[in-house]
Amino acid sequence: MFGPLPRHFFLTSGAGDATTGLNAFDAALLDAKVGNTNLIKLSSILPPAAEEIEPYLLLQGSMVPLAYGELVAYEPGAVISASVAVGIPEDPTSAGLIMECSRFGDATICEEACREMVREGMEVIRGLKIREIKSISATHTVKRVGAVFAAVVLCP
Amino acid sequence: MFGPLPRHFFLTSGAGDATTGLNAFDAALLDAKVGNTNLIKLSSILPPAAEEIEPYLLLQGSMVPLAYGELVAYEPGAVISASVAVGIPEDPTSAGLIMECSRFGDATICEEACREMVREGMEVIRGLKIREIKSISATHTVKRVGAVFAAVVLCP
Amino acid sequence: MFGPLPRHFFLTSGAGDATTGLNAFDAALLDAKVGNTNLIKLSSILPPAAEEIEPYLLLQGSMVPLAYGELVAYEPGAVISASVAVGIPEDPTSAGLIMECSRFGDATICEEACREMVREGMEVIRGLKIREIKSISATHTVKRVGAVFAAVVLCP
Numbered sequence: 001m002f003g004p005l006p007r008h009f010f011l012t013s014g015a016g017d018a019t020t021g022l023n024a025f026d027a028a029l030l031d032a033k034v035g036n037t038n039l040i041k042l043s044s045i046l047p048p049a050a051e052e053i054e055p056y057l058l059l060q061g062s063m064v065p066l067a068y069g070e071l072v073a074y075e076p077g078a079v080i081s082a083s084v085a086v087g088i089p090e091d092p093t094s095a096g097l098i099m100e101c102s103r104f105g106d107a108t109i110c111e112e113a114c115r116e117m118v119r120e121g122m123e124v125i126r127g128l129k130i131r132e133i134k135s136i137s138a139t140h141t142v143k144r145v146g147a148v149f150a151a152v153v154l155c156p
Numbered sequence: 157m158f159g160p161l162p163r164h165f166f167l168t169s170g171a172g173d174a175t176t177g178l179n180a181f182d183a184a185l186l187d188a189k190v191g192n193t194n195l196i197k198l199s200s201i202l203p204p205a206a207e208e209i210e211p212y213l214l215l216q217g218s219m220v221p222l223a224y225g226e227l228v229a230y231e232p233g234a235v236i237s238a239s240v241a242v243g244i245p246e247d248p249t250s251a252g253l254i255m256e257c258s259r260f261g262d263a264t265i266c267e268e269a270c271r272e273m274v275r276e277g278m279e280v281i282r283g284l285k286i287r288e289i290k291s292i293s294a295t296h297t298v299k300r301v302g303a304v305f306a307a308v309v310l311c312p
Numbered sequence: 313m314f315g316p317l318p319r320h321f322f323l324t325s326g327a328g329d330a331t332t333g334l335n336a337f338d339a340a341l342l343d344a345k346v347g348n349t350n351l352i353k354l355s356s357i358l359p360p361a362a363e364e365i366e367p368y369l370l371l372q373g374s375m376v377p378l379a380y381g382e383l384v385a386y387e388p389g390a391v392i393s394a395s396v397a398v399g400i401p402e403d404p405t406s407a408g409l410i411m412e413c414s415r416f417g418d419a420t421i422c423e424e425a426c427r428e429m430v431r432e433g434m435e436v437i438r439g440l441k442i443r444e445i446k447s448i449s450a451t452h453t454v455k456r457v458g459a460v461f462a463a464v465v466l467c468p
Contacts, residue, residue, distance in 0.1 A: 040354065281342065
């Protein structure tokens, strides 16, 4: 209802390290190329027929709708991961589903968990055929305070 | 400031069960008929003179402003509830107030708690006369992972 | 991407006390003069060249993008604080950074922590020169349930 339906999307991810949780998260956003924008977290639906595009430089300060997974950790040496997956339905008039996940450890389990959540949501719960699942992750070994971030960004 | 002031609203609620928290929450949104949209959580004010309408099929993928209560639980057999209440002021130039609540147990206490929070916010804190309080709840007995959701959706 | 880029901003803060956390938070928003609006929380960037204005009466029920820190506490007698700081870059084509913080105790440490996070984010992480850091706090001694709130509100 807010403005027009997003028609494009891209996947991005990043990691950051700093002296505080907010600064680490901000550094992860910069690493993911969305750091100078105002993120608005959505509950995670891909509009029907939205097309994937390459990440591009978003207008600084603009308000950007997206779905994301993130994790901030304060334990130097810890490995942290965040993933996001988006299911593209066979039927272009159906919406797709975005799922996110984060964990201590590498991204393998995390990204597969997102993909499996997309399968359950689209195939089991909605009875939709999936054409493809796209996913992306970030992994980071904490130095001081670390943050990981993985997102599906919705664009005009 | 975002776009025009919402002029209509509806109440809705739902419950879902799945193998993960995100999938259960997604199933609850589908049950509440807002599942294929991008929810944007608001801090909970009903614009002045907004009129109640019947829930309708929202455009898939659209960004939908709303206020909601929700609860996700991982304990099979547990009963969980979420409620939301909205106070309509006597004076149509005043804003209304939306309050949300969730708990383990049935919805009776939960929904009454929301209604009481609306009374405190409108009568005690704002000194406004209330014309009517509308409320809705969802209750669910968890099978695997369960979710309940109750919302006031703001519409154009 | 949501509508036009905000061109103005103001800082505000407030505190409230009530019988529930939601009512206390709502009272703090009213005290900060943003209480009858629908707040949409952003990830905290000041658009380039945005100008500070005096807080003004926002349209009731409108959707208001902002970055904020808040704390709700249930311990009568406790002192709680929330702060927010925004860094204005020397270069008017660069975005500024907003950071928020809250804690038990007075606002001195809290507000300085926000300012330091702005310095780290702008100078260390982005390599930007800061022209000025503006900050604001709220402090409150809890009576029943207390809430504090400090925000940078983005305006058209």
